[in-house]
Amino acid sequence: MAQPSHRIIVIGGGAAGFMAAISSKTHHPGAEVLLLEKSTKWLSKVRISGGGRCNVTHACPEPRKLARHYPRGEAFLRKVLTAWGQPQAVAWFAAHGVLLKTEADGRMFPVTDDSSTVIDALQSAATSLGVQARLNCRVQRLGRIDDGWTVITDHEHLTAQRDRGHGRIAQG
Ligand SMILES: Cc1cc2nc3c(=O)[nH]c(=O)nc-3n(C[C@H](O)[C@H](O)[C@H](O)COP(=O)(O)OP(=O)(O)OC[C@H]3O[C@@H](n4cnc5c(N)ncnc54)[C@H](O)[C@@H]3O)c2cc1C
Known part of the structure:
Protein backbone atom coordinates (compact mmCIF):
# COMPACT_ATOMS: atom_id res chain seq x y z
CA MET A 1 0.00 0.00 0.00
CA ALA A 2 1.29 3.51 -0.84
CA GLN A 3 2.59 5.64 2.02
CA PRO A 4 0.27 8.55 2.88
CA SER A 5 1.48 11.91 1.56
CA HIS A 6 0.80 13.57 4.92
CA ARG A 7 -1.48 13.34 7.92
CA ILE A 8 -4.55 15.47 8.67
CA ILE A 9 -5.90 15.33 12.23
CA VAL A 10 -9.49 16.31 13.01
CA ILE A 11 -10.32 16.82 16.69
CA GLY A 12 -13.85 15.94 17.79
CA GLY A 13 -16.18 13.29 16.41
CA GLY A 14 -19.33 15.40 16.23
CA ALA A 15 -21.15 16.61 13.12
CA ALA A 16 -18.48 19.20 12.28
CA GLY A 17 -15.61 16.76 12.81
CA PHE A 18 -17.19 14.10 10.63
CA MET A 19 -17.82 16.53 7.78
CA ALA A 20 -14.28 17.95 8.16
CA ALA A 21 -12.76 14.46 8.05
CA ILE A 22 -14.92 13.41 5.08
CA SER A 23 -14.09 16.60 3.21
CA SER A 24 -10.37 16.30 4.05
CA LYS A 25 -10.17 12.74 2.75
CA THR A 26 -12.26 13.60 -0.33
CA HIS A 27 -9.97 16.48 -1.27
CA HIS A 28 -6.72 14.80 -0.12
CA PRO A 29 -7.19 11.11 -0.88
CA GLY A 30 -3.47 10.45 -0.46
CA ALA A 31 -3.43 11.78 3.09
CA GLU A 32 -3.97 9.81 6.27
CA VAL A 33 -6.97 11.39 8.00
CA LEU A 34 -7.36 10.76 11.74
CA LEU A 35 -10.55 11.66 13.56
CA LEU A 36 -10.08 11.80 17.35
CA GLU A 37 -12.99 11.70 19.80
CA LYS A 38 -12.53 11.97 23.55
CA SER A 39 -15.73 10.17 24.52
CA THR A 40 -16.94 6.61 24.01
CA LYS A 41 -19.45 7.56 21.29
CA TRP A 42 -19.51 9.27 17.95
CA LEU A 43 -22.04 11.97 17.06
CA SER A 44 -23.83 11.90 20.40
CA LYS A 45 -25.34 15.37 19.96
CA VAL A 46 -26.61 14.49 16.50
CA ARG A 47 -28.40 11.51 18.05
CA ILE A 48 -30.44 13.76 20.38
CA SER A 49 -30.78 16.63 17.90
CA GLY A 50 -34.23 17.69 16.77
CA GLY A 51 -35.82 15.54 19.48
CA GLY A 52 -34.12 12.44 18.05
CA ARG A 53 -35.19 13.26 14.48
CA CYS A 54 -32.27 15.60 13.54
CA ASP A 114 -34.72 9.20 12.96
CA SER A 115 -31.35 10.84 13.64
CA SER A 116 -29.60 7.48 13.39
CA THR A 117 -30.15 7.66 9.61
CA VAL A 118 -27.91 10.74 9.57
CA ILE A 119 -25.38 9.13 11.92
CA ASP A 120 -25.19 6.00 9.77
CA ALA A 121 -24.62 8.08 6.62
CA LEU A 122 -21.81 10.12 8.18
CA GLN A 123 -20.12 7.05 9.63
CA SER A 124 -20.39 5.03 6.47
CA ALA A 125 -19.07 7.90 4.30
CA ALA A 126 -16.07 8.31 6.63
CA THR A 127 -15.40 4.56 6.74
CA SER A 128 -15.68 4.03 3.00
CA LEU A 129 -13.25 6.89 2.33
CA GLY A 130 -10.74 5.37 4.75
CA VAL A 131 -10.90 7.94 7.56
CA GLN A 132 -9.26 6.43 10.65
CA ALA A 133 -11.47 7.13 13.62
CA ARG A 134 -10.46 6.70 17.27
CA LEU A 135 -12.72 6.87 20.31
CA ASN A 136 -11.50 7.46 23.89
CA CYS A 137 -8.85 9.76 22.49
CA ARG A 138 -8.84 13.13 24.24
CA VAL A 139 -6.57 15.81 22.83
CA GLN A 140 -4.73 17.46 25.73
CA ARG A 141 -2.45 19.90 23.94
CA LEU A 142 -1.34 21.17 20.54
CA GLY A 143 2.15 22.31 19.68
CA ARG A 144 3.84 23.77 16.62
CA ILE A 145 6.72 21.94 15.00
CA ASP A 146 8.73 22.92 11.95
CA ASP A 147 6.67 21.04 9.42
CA GLY A 148 3.26 21.03 11.14
CA TRP A 149 1.75 20.27 14.53
CA THR A 150 2.04 17.86 17.42
CA VAL A 151 -1.24 16.68 18.85
CA ILE A 152 -0.86 15.30 22.35
CA THR A 153 -3.60 12.90 23.44
CA ASP A 154 -4.10 10.89 26.64
CA HIS A 155 -2.14 8.05 25.09
CA GLU A 156 0.30 9.34 22.49
CA HIS A 157 2.01 12.15 20.66
CA LEU A 158 0.80 12.44 17.06
CA THR A 159 2.08 14.70 14.35
CA ALA A 160 0.23 16.35 11.49
CA GLN A 161 2.70 17.41 8.84
CA ARG A 162 2.51 20.09 6.24
CA ASP A 163 2.08 18.87 2.68
CA ARG A 164 3.87 20.95 0.05
CA GLY A 165 3.65 24.01 2.26
CA HIS A 166 0.12 23.48 3.59
CA GLY A 167 -0.17 22.75 7.33
CA ARG A 168 -3.58 21.31 8.05
CA ILE A 169 -5.35 20.92 11.33
CA ALA A 170 -9.09 20.97 11.82
CA GLN A 171 -11.20 21.46 14.93
CA GLY A 172 -14.41 19.46 14.82
C1 LIG B 1 -30.83 18.97 22.61
C2 LIG B 1 -30.18 19.49 21.34
C3 LIG B 1 -30.88 19.45 20.16
C4 LIG B 1 -30.29 19.92 18.98
N1 LIG B 1 -30.98 19.84 17.82
C5 LIG B 1 -30.40 20.23 16.66
C6 LIG B 1 -31.03 20.05 15.41
O1 LIG B 1 -32.11 19.46 15.33
N2 LIG B 1 -30.39 20.49 14.29
C7 LIG B 1 -29.15 21.08 14.35
O2 LIG B 1 -28.61 21.45 13.30
N3 LIG B 1 -28.54 21.24 15.51
C8 LIG B 1 -29.11 20.84 16.66
N4 LIG B 1 -28.46 20.98 17.85
C9 LIG B 1 -27.16 21.57 17.82
C10 LIG B 1 -26.25 20.48 17.31
O3 LIG B 1 -26.16 19.45 18.26
C11 LIG B 1 -24.94 21.06 17.11
O4 LIG B 1 -25.05 22.12 16.15
C12 LIG B 1 -23.97 20.03 16.53
O5 LIG B 1 -24.08 18.78 17.15
C13 LIG B 1 -22.64 20.60 16.80
O6 LIG B 1 -21.73 19.71 16.24
P1 LIG B 1 -20.22 19.92 16.51
O7 LIG B 1 -19.49 18.83 15.79
O8 LIG B 1 -19.84 21.33 16.22
O9 LIG B 1 -20.06 19.78 18.09
P2 LIG B 1 -20.29 18.49 19.03
O10 LIG B 1 -21.41 17.64 18.57
O11 LIG B 1 -20.33 19.04 20.42
O12 LIG B 1 -18.96 17.70 18.77
C14 LIG B 1 -17.74 18.04 19.35
C15 LIG B 1 -17.06 16.73 19.69
O13 LIG B 1 -15.72 17.01 20.08
C16 LIG B 1 -15.39 16.15 21.14
N5 LIG B 1 -14.26 16.79 21.84
C17 LIG B 1 -14.29 17.95 22.55
N6 LIG B 1 -13.07 18.21 23.04
C18 LIG B 1 -12.26 17.20 22.62
C19 LIG B 1 -10.88 16.92 22.82
N7 LIG B 1 -10.08 17.71 23.55
N8 LIG B 1 -10.37 15.80 22.24
C20 LIG B 1 -11.15 14.98 21.49
N9 LIG B 1 -12.47 15.19 21.28
C21 LIG B 1 -13.02 16.30 21.84
C22 LIG B 1 -16.69 16.08 21.96
O14 LIG B 1 -16.72 14.95 22.81
C23 LIG B 1 -17.73 16.02 20.85
O15 LIG B 1 -18.04 14.69 20.45
C24 LIG B 1 -29.01 20.49 19.02
C25 LIG B 1 -28.30 20.50 20.24
C26 LIG B 1 -28.86 20.01 21.37
C27 LIG B 1 -28.06 20.01 22.66
Whole structure:
Protein backbone atom coordinates (compact mmCIF):
# COMPACT_ATOMS: atom_id res chain seq x y z
CA MET A 1 0.00 0.00 0.00
CA ALA A 2 1.29 3.51 -0.84
CA GLN A 3 2.59 5.64 2.02
CA PRO A 4 0.27 8.55 2.88
CA SER A 5 1.48 11.91 1.56
CA HIS A 6 0.80 13.57 4.92
CA ARG A 7 -1.48 13.34 7.92
CA ILE A 8 -4.55 15.47 8.67
CA ILE A 9 -5.90 15.33 12.23
CA VAL A 10 -9.49 16.31 13.01
CA ILE A 11 -10.32 16.82 16.69
CA GLY A 12 -13.85 15.94 17.79
CA GLY A 13 -16.18 13.29 16.41
CA GLY A 14 -19.33 15.40 16.23
CA ALA A 15 -21.15 16.61 13.12
CA ALA A 16 -18.48 19.20 12.28
CA GLY A 17 -15.61 16.76 12.81
CA PHE A 18 -17.19 14.10 10.63
CA MET A 19 -17.82 16.53 7.78
CA ALA A 20 -14.28 17.95 8.16
CA ALA A 21 -12.76 14.46 8.05
CA ILE A 22 -14.92 13.41 5.08
CA SER A 23 -14.09 16.60 3.21
CA SER A 24 -10.37 16.30 4.05
CA LYS A 25 -10.17 12.74 2.75
CA THR A 26 -12.26 13.60 -0.33
CA HIS A 27 -9.97 16.48 -1.27
CA HIS A 28 -6.72 14.80 -0.12
CA PRO A 29 -7.19 11.11 -0.88
CA GLY A 30 -3.47 10.45 -0.46
CA ALA A 31 -3.43 11.78 3.09
CA GLU A 32 -3.97 9.81 6.27
CA VAL A 33 -6.97 11.39 8.00
CA LEU A 34 -7.36 10.76 11.74
CA LEU A 35 -10.55 11.66 13.56
CA LEU A 36 -10.08 11.80 17.35
CA GLU A 37 -12.99 11.70 19.80
CA LYS A 38 -12.53 11.97 23.55
CA SER A 39 -15.73 10.17 24.52
CA THR A 40 -16.94 6.61 24.01
CA LYS A 41 -19.45 7.56 21.29
CA TRP A 42 -19.51 9.27 17.95
CA LEU A 43 -22.04 11.97 17.06
CA SER A 44 -23.83 11.90 20.40
CA LYS A 45 -25.34 15.37 19.96
CA VAL A 46 -26.61 14.49 16.50
CA ARG A 47 -28.40 11.51 18.05
CA ILE A 48 -30.44 13.76 20.38
CA SER A 49 -30.78 16.63 17.90
CA GLY A 50 -34.23 17.69 16.77
CA GLY A 51 -35.82 15.54 19.48
CA GLY A 52 -34.12 12.44 18.05
CA ARG A 53 -35.19 13.26 14.48
CA CYS A 54 -32.27 15.60 13.54
CA ASN A 55 -33.31 18.89 11.99
CA VAL A 56 -30.68 18.66 9.20
CA THR A 57 -31.31 22.01 7.53
CA HIS A 58 -34.01 24.50 6.56
CA ALA A 59 -35.90 24.90 3.30
CA CYS A 60 -34.06 28.11 2.43
CA PRO A 61 -31.61 27.66 -0.45
CA GLU A 62 -30.63 31.36 -0.59
CA PRO A 63 -27.43 31.90 1.51
CA ARG A 64 -28.10 35.59 2.15
CA LYS A 65 -31.59 34.89 3.44
CA LEU A 66 -30.55 31.88 5.53
CA ALA A 67 -27.60 33.74 7.13
CA ARG A 68 -29.95 36.53 8.23
CA HIS A 69 -31.59 34.11 10.68
CA TYR A 70 -28.41 33.45 12.67
CA PRO A 71 -28.09 35.70 15.73
CA ARG A 72 -24.33 36.27 15.21
CA GLY A 73 -21.81 36.06 12.39
CA GLU A 74 -24.15 36.81 9.48
CA ALA A 75 -21.37 38.05 7.15
CA PHE A 76 -19.15 35.05 7.87
CA LEU A 77 -22.04 32.62 7.46
CA ARG A 78 -23.04 34.20 4.16
CA LYS A 79 -19.61 33.28 2.77
CA VAL A 80 -19.72 29.79 4.26
CA LEU A 81 -23.25 29.11 3.03
CA THR A 82 -22.37 30.41 -0.44
CA ALA A 83 -19.50 27.90 -0.63
CA TRP A 84 -21.52 24.98 0.77
CA GLY A 85 -25.08 25.76 1.73
CA GLN A 86 -28.53 24.25 1.96
CA PRO A 87 -28.74 22.90 -1.64
CA GLN A 88 -25.33 21.25 -1.29
CA ALA A 89 -26.28 19.75 2.08
CA VAL A 90 -29.55 18.35 0.70
CA ALA A 91 -27.72 16.92 -2.34
CA TRP A 92 -24.89 15.46 -0.22
CA PHE A 93 -27.31 13.67 2.09
CA ALA A 94 -29.39 12.41 -0.85
CA ALA A 95 -26.23 11.02 -2.48
CA HIS A 96 -25.51 9.23 0.79
CA GLY A 97 -28.96 7.70 1.06
CA VAL A 98 -30.60 10.25 3.38
CA LEU A 99 -33.72 11.73 1.81
CA LEU A 100 -35.08 14.81 3.54
CA LYS A 101 -38.65 16.07 3.91
CA THR A 102 -39.78 19.61 4.61
CA GLU A 103 -42.25 20.37 7.39
CA ALA A 104 -44.80 23.20 7.31
CA ASP A 105 -42.44 25.58 9.15
CA GLY A 106 -39.57 24.88 6.70
CA ARG A 107 -37.51 22.56 8.93
CA MET A 108 -36.01 19.63 7.05
CA PHE A 109 -35.74 16.18 8.63
CA PRO A 110 -34.80 12.75 7.29
CA VAL A 111 -37.89 10.99 5.92
CA THR A 112 -37.21 8.28 8.51
CA ASP A 113 -37.75 10.81 11.35
CA ASP A 114 -34.72 9.20 12.96
CA SER A 115 -31.35 10.84 13.64
CA SER A 116 -29.60 7.48 13.39
CA THR A 117 -30.15 7.66 9.61
CA VAL A 118 -27.91 10.74 9.57
CA ILE A 119 -25.38 9.13 11.92
CA ASP A 120 -25.19 6.00 9.77
CA ALA A 121 -24.62 8.08 6.62
CA LEU A 122 -21.81 10.12 8.18
CA GLN A 123 -20.12 7.05 9.63
CA SER A 124 -20.39 5.03 6.47
CA ALA A 125 -19.07 7.90 4.30
CA ALA A 126 -16.07 8.31 6.63
CA THR A 127 -15.40 4.56 6.74
CA SER A 128 -15.68 4.03 3.00
CA LEU A 129 -13.25 6.89 2.33
CA GLY A 130 -10.74 5.37 4.75
CA VAL A 131 -10.90 7.94 7.56
CA GLN A 132 -9.26 6.43 10.65
CA ALA A 133 -11.47 7.13 13.62
CA ARG A 134 -10.46 6.70 17.27
CA LEU A 135 -12.72 6.87 20.31
CA ASN A 136 -11.50 7.46 23.89
CA CYS A 137 -8.85 9.76 22.49
CA ARG A 138 -8.84 13.13 24.24
CA VAL A 139 -6.57 15.81 22.83
CA GLN A 140 -4.73 17.46 25.73
CA ARG A 141 -2.45 19.90 23.94
CA LEU A 142 -1.34 21.17 20.54
CA GLY A 143 2.15 22.31 19.68
CA ARG A 144 3.84 23.77 16.62
CA ILE A 145 6.72 21.94 15.00
CA ASP A 146 8.73 22.92 11.95
CA ASP A 147 6.67 21.04 9.42
CA GLY A 148 3.26 21.03 11.14
CA TRP A 149 1.75 20.27 14.53
CA THR A 150 2.04 17.86 17.42
CA VAL A 151 -1.24 16.68 18.85
CA ILE A 152 -0.86 15.30 22.35
CA THR A 153 -3.60 12.90 23.44
CA ASP A 154 -4.10 10.89 26.64
CA HIS A 155 -2.14 8.05 25.09
CA GLU A 156 0.30 9.34 22.49
CA HIS A 157 2.01 12.15 20.66
CA LEU A 158 0.80 12.44 17.06
CA THR A 159 2.08 14.70 14.35
CA ALA A 160 0.23 16.35 11.49
CA GLN A 161 2.70 17.41 8.84
CA ARG A 162 2.51 20.09 6.24
CA ASP A 163 2.08 18.87 2.68
CA ARG A 164 3.87 20.95 0.05
CA GLY A 165 3.65 24.01 2.26
CA HIS A 166 0.12 23.48 3.59
CA GLY A 167 -0.17 22.75 7.33
CA ARG A 168 -3.58 21.31 8.05
CA ILE A 169 -5.35 20.92 11.33
CA ALA A 170 -9.09 20.97 11.82
CA GLN A 171 -11.20 21.46 14.93
CA GLY A 172 -14.41 19.46 14.82
C1 LIG B 1 -30.83 18.97 22.61
C2 LIG B 1 -30.18 19.49 21.34
C3 LIG B 1 -30.88 19.45 20.16
C4 LIG B 1 -30.29 19.92 18.98
N1 LIG B 1 -30.98 19.84 17.82
C5 LIG B 1 -30.40 20.23 16.66
C6 LIG B 1 -31.03 20.05 15.41
O1 LIG B 1 -32.11 19.46 15.33
N2 LIG B 1 -30.39 20.49 14.29
C7 LIG B 1 -29.15 21.08 14.35
O2 LIG B 1 -28.61 21.45 13.30
N3 LIG B 1 -28.54 21.24 15.51
C8 LIG B 1 -29.11 20.84 16.66
N4 LIG B 1 -28.46 20.98 17.85
C9 LIG B 1 -27.16 21.57 17.82
C10 LIG B 1 -26.25 20.48 17.31
O3 LIG B 1 -26.16 19.45 18.26
C11 LIG B 1 -24.94 21.06 17.11
O4 LIG B 1 -25.05 22.12 16.15
C12 LIG B 1 -23.97 20.03 16.53
O5 LIG B 1 -24.08 18.78 17.15
C13 LIG B 1 -22.64 20.60 16.80
O6 LIG B 1 -21.73 19.71 16.24
P1 LIG B 1 -20.22 19.92 16.51
O7 LIG B 1 -19.49 18.83 15.79
O8 LIG B 1 -19.84 21.33 16.22
O9 LIG B 1 -20.06 19.78 18.09
P2 LIG B 1 -20.29 18.49 19.03
O10 LIG B 1 -21.41 17.64 18.57
O11 LIG B 1 -20.33 19.04 20.42
O12 LIG B 1 -18.96 17.70 18.77
C14 LIG B 1 -17.74 18.04 19.35
C15 LIG B 1 -17.06 16.73 19.69
O13 LIG B 1 -15.72 17.01 20.08
C16 LIG B 1 -15.39 16.15 21.14
N5 LIG B 1 -14.26 16.79 21.84
C17 LIG B 1 -14.29 17.95 22.55
N6 LIG B 1 -13.07 18.21 23.04
C18 LIG B 1 -12.26 17.20 22.62
C19 LIG B 1 -10.88 16.92 22.82
N7 LIG B 1 -10.08 17.71 23.55
N8 LIG B 1 -10.37 15.80 22.24
C20 LIG B 1 -11.15 14.98 21.49
N9 LIG B 1 -12.47 15.19 21.28
C21 LIG B 1 -13.02 16.30 21.84
C22 LIG B 1 -16.69 16.08 21.96
O14 LIG B 1 -16.72 14.95 22.81
C23 LIG B 1 -17.73 16.02 20.85
O15 LIG B 1 -18.04 14.69 20.45
C24 LIG B 1 -29.01 20.49 19.02
C25 LIG B 1 -28.30 20.50 20.24
C26 LIG B 1 -28.86 20.01 21.37
C27 LIG B 1 -28.06 20.01 22.66
